[in-house]
Amino acid sequence: LAGTKRRLTLFGGNWSASLTPSALGVDALEEVIGNSFTFYFYVTGDTTVYTKGPCFVFRVLEEVPQTTSPDSNAGVTTPYPTLLWPQFTSSYPARLRVEVKQVDELIWSSDTLDVSTTQITVPDSLENVTYWWALFVYDNFNNMTRSREAYFVVDTDTTQ
Numbered sequence: 001l002a003g004t005k006r007r008l009t010l011f012g013g014n015w016s017a018s019l020t021p022s023a024l025g026v027d028a029l030e031e032v033i034g035n036s037f038t039f040y041f042y043v044t045g046d047t048t049v050y051t052k053g054p055c056f057v058f059r060v061l062e063e064v065p066q067t068t069s070p071d072s073n074a075g076v077t078t079p080y081p082t083l084l085w086p087q088f089t090s091s092y093p094a095r096l097r098v099e100v101k102q103v104d105e106l107i108w109s110s111d112t113l114d115v116s117t118t119q120i121t122v123p124d125s126l127e128n129v130t131y132w133w134a135l136f137v138y139d140n141f142n143n144m145t146r147s148r149e150a151y152f153v154v155d156t157d158t159t160q
Contacts, residue, residue: 015041030092033059034141061145063090065135070152079125079156085135085147087118097136102129126154 021029038053068084070076083098096113098120099106108124115137132149 029057030059032057033092059092059139059141059143061090061137061139061143063088063137064145065096065137065147067133067135067147067150069150071150073130073151073153075153075155077156079127079154080122081126081152081154082119082121083133084119088115088135088137090115090137090139093140094137097138098133099136100126100131100133102131107131128154128156 021027021031024032026032034056036054036056038051039055040049040051042049065088066086068086070081070083083100088094088096094115095111096115096117097109097111098113099109100122101107107126108122110120113120130151130153132151134149135147137145
Protein backbone atom coordinates (compact mmCIF):
# COMPACT_ATOMS: atom_id res chain seq x y z
CA LEU A 1 0.00 0.00 0.00
CA ALA A 2 2.97 2.29 0.52
CA GLY A 3 3.00 4.94 -2.16
CA THR A 4 -0.51 4.13 -3.36
CA LYS A 5 -2.47 7.28 -4.10
CA ARG A 6 -6.15 7.43 -3.19
CA ARG A 7 -8.59 10.24 -3.83
CA LEU A 8 -10.27 11.54 -0.68
CA THR A 9 -13.76 13.02 -0.57
CA LEU A 10 -14.85 15.85 1.69
CA PHE A 11 -18.20 14.92 3.23
CA GLY A 12 -19.79 16.68 6.19
CA GLY A 13 -16.50 18.33 7.16
CA ASN A 14 -14.59 15.03 7.17
CA TRP A 15 -12.25 13.59 4.58
CA SER A 16 -12.96 9.98 3.74
CA ALA A 17 -11.83 7.20 1.45
CA SER A 18 -12.77 3.55 1.08
CA LEU A 19 -10.04 1.07 1.84
CA THR A 20 -10.65 -2.34 0.37
CA PRO A 21 -8.79 -5.55 1.18
CA SER A 22 -7.14 -5.50 -2.24
CA ALA A 23 -5.96 -1.91 -1.70
CA LEU A 24 -4.37 -3.03 1.58
CA GLY A 25 -2.79 -6.11 -0.01
CA VAL A 26 -4.78 -8.63 2.06
CA ASP A 27 -7.56 -11.15 1.41
CA ALA A 28 -9.85 -9.87 4.18
CA LEU A 29 -9.99 -6.77 6.39
CA GLU A 30 -9.80 -9.07 9.45
CA GLU A 31 -6.09 -9.45 8.65
CA VAL A 32 -5.33 -5.78 9.38
CA ILE A 33 -7.31 -5.43 12.61
CA GLY A 34 -5.11 -3.99 15.34
CA ASN A 35 -2.30 -2.98 12.98
CA SER A 36 -1.06 0.58 13.06
CA PHE A 37 -1.35 2.74 9.93
CA THR A 38 0.04 6.18 9.19
CA PHE A 39 -1.56 8.08 6.35
CA TYR A 40 0.39 10.64 4.35
CA PHE A 41 -1.58 13.10 2.27
CA TYR A 42 -1.31 16.37 0.43
CA VAL A 43 -3.59 18.88 -1.22
CA THR A 44 -3.16 19.31 -4.97
CA GLY A 45 -1.07 22.41 -5.58
CA ASP A 46 0.40 22.38 -2.05
CA THR A 47 3.87 20.90 -1.49
CA THR A 48 3.24 20.18 2.21
CA VAL A 49 2.90 16.51 3.11
CA TYR A 50 0.51 15.98 6.02
CA THR A 51 0.41 12.88 8.22
CA LYS A 52 -2.31 11.25 10.26
CA GLY A 53 -1.46 8.38 12.51
CA PRO A 54 -1.24 6.08 14.10
CA CYS A 55 -4.67 4.93 12.92
CA PHE A 56 -6.18 1.53 13.65
CA VAL A 57 -8.88 -0.71 12.26
CA PHE A 58 -11.08 -2.02 15.07
CA ARG A 59 -13.28 -5.09 15.19
CA VAL A 60 -16.90 -4.66 16.25
CA LEU A 61 -18.09 -7.79 18.04
CA GLU A 62 -21.59 -8.29 16.68
CA GLU A 63 -22.23 -11.75 18.11
CA VAL A 64 -23.79 -11.66 21.58
CA PRO A 65 -23.11 -14.60 23.91
CA GLN A 66 -26.15 -16.31 25.44
CA THR A 67 -26.80 -17.72 28.89
CA THR A 68 -28.77 -20.94 29.43
CA SER A 69 -29.11 -21.58 33.15
CA PRO A 70 -29.75 -20.69 35.80
CA ASP A 71 -32.03 -17.89 34.55
CA SER A 72 -35.44 -16.26 35.09
CA ASN A 73 -34.99 -16.11 38.88
CA ALA A 74 -34.64 -19.89 38.97
CA GLY A 75 -34.13 -21.38 42.40
CA VAL A 76 -30.77 -23.04 42.96
CA THR A 77 -30.51 -25.47 45.87
CA THR A 78 -26.73 -25.47 46.12
CA PRO A 79 -24.42 -22.66 47.21
CA TYR A 80 -22.13 -23.74 44.32
CA PRO A 81 -24.29 -23.25 41.20
CA THR A 82 -23.20 -24.49 37.79
CA LEU A 83 -23.57 -21.83 35.11
CA LEU A 84 -24.38 -23.08 31.59
CA TRP A 85 -24.27 -21.43 28.16
CA PRO A 86 -24.18 -22.48 24.50
CA GLN A 87 -20.73 -22.68 22.92
CA PHE A 88 -19.67 -19.33 21.48
CA THR A 89 -18.31 -19.51 17.96
CA SER A 90 -16.43 -16.76 16.18
CA SER A 91 -14.13 -16.22 13.24
CA TYR A 92 -11.52 -14.55 15.47
CA PRO A 93 -9.48 -15.57 18.52
CA ALA A 94 -11.58 -15.09 21.66
CA ARG A 95 -11.68 -15.83 25.38
CA LEU A 96 -14.51 -15.85 27.94
CA ARG A 97 -15.14 -14.22 31.30
CA VAL A 98 -17.99 -15.02 33.68
CA GLU A 99 -19.12 -12.68 36.44
CA VAL A 100 -21.57 -13.33 39.28
CA LYS A 101 -22.94 -10.22 40.98
CA GLN A 102 -25.32 -9.36 43.79
CA VAL A 103 -26.93 -6.11 42.68
CA ASP A 104 -23.78 -4.30 41.44
CA GLU A 105 -21.22 -5.96 43.71
CA LEU A 106 -18.91 -8.45 42.04
CA ILE A 107 -19.12 -11.68 44.05
CA TRP A 108 -17.08 -14.01 41.83
CA SER A 109 -15.52 -14.06 38.37
CA SER A 110 -13.39 -16.21 36.14
CA ASP A 111 -11.53 -14.85 33.15
CA THR A 112 -9.41 -17.87 32.35
CA LEU A 113 -11.98 -19.61 30.19
CA ASP A 114 -11.30 -20.96 26.73
CA VAL A 115 -13.94 -20.10 24.13
CA SER A 116 -14.91 -23.79 23.87
CA THR A 117 -16.02 -23.84 27.54
CA THR A 118 -19.80 -24.12 28.05
CA GLN A 119 -20.16 -24.36 31.83
CA ILE A 120 -18.47 -23.58 35.10
CA THR A 121 -19.30 -24.26 38.74
CA VAL A 122 -18.92 -21.31 41.10
CA PRO A 123 -16.25 -22.50 43.58
CA ASP A 124 -17.14 -19.94 46.29
CA SER A 125 -20.11 -20.65 48.57
CA LEU A 126 -22.95 -18.23 47.75
CA GLU A 127 -25.39 -17.02 50.40
CA ASN A 128 -29.17 -17.46 50.14
CA VAL A 129 -29.97 -14.32 48.11
CA THR A 130 -30.63 -13.25 44.50
CA TYR A 131 -27.70 -13.00 42.08
CA TRP A 132 -27.19 -12.35 38.42
CA TRP A 133 -24.50 -13.58 36.10
CA ALA A 134 -23.25 -12.63 32.65
CA LEU A 135 -20.92 -14.07 30.04
CA PHE A 136 -18.35 -11.78 28.41
CA VAL A 137 -16.42 -12.48 25.20
CA TYR A 138 -13.13 -10.68 24.49
CA ASP A 139 -11.16 -10.80 21.25
CA ASN A 140 -7.36 -10.61 21.08
CA PHE A 141 -7.53 -6.78 21.13
CA ASN A 142 -9.79 -6.69 24.23
CA ASN A 143 -12.89 -5.66 22.28
CA MET A 144 -15.80 -7.03 24.29
CA THR A 145 -19.39 -8.20 23.95
CA ARG A 146 -21.62 -9.32 26.82
CA SER A 147 -24.72 -11.43 27.37
CA ARG A 148 -27.80 -10.08 29.09
CA GLU A 149 -28.04 -10.62 32.85
CA ALA A 150 -29.37 -14.02 33.99
CA TYR A 151 -30.92 -13.89 37.48
CA PHE A 152 -31.10 -16.76 39.96
CA VAL A 153 -31.86 -17.26 43.64
CA VAL A 154 -29.74 -19.44 45.91
CA ASP A 155 -32.02 -21.23 48.37
CA THR A 156 -30.28 -24.02 50.25
CA ASP A 157 -33.10 -24.28 52.82
CA THR A 158 -34.81 -27.48 51.68
CA THR A 159 -37.23 -27.73 54.61
CA GLN A 160 -40.88 -27.48 53.58
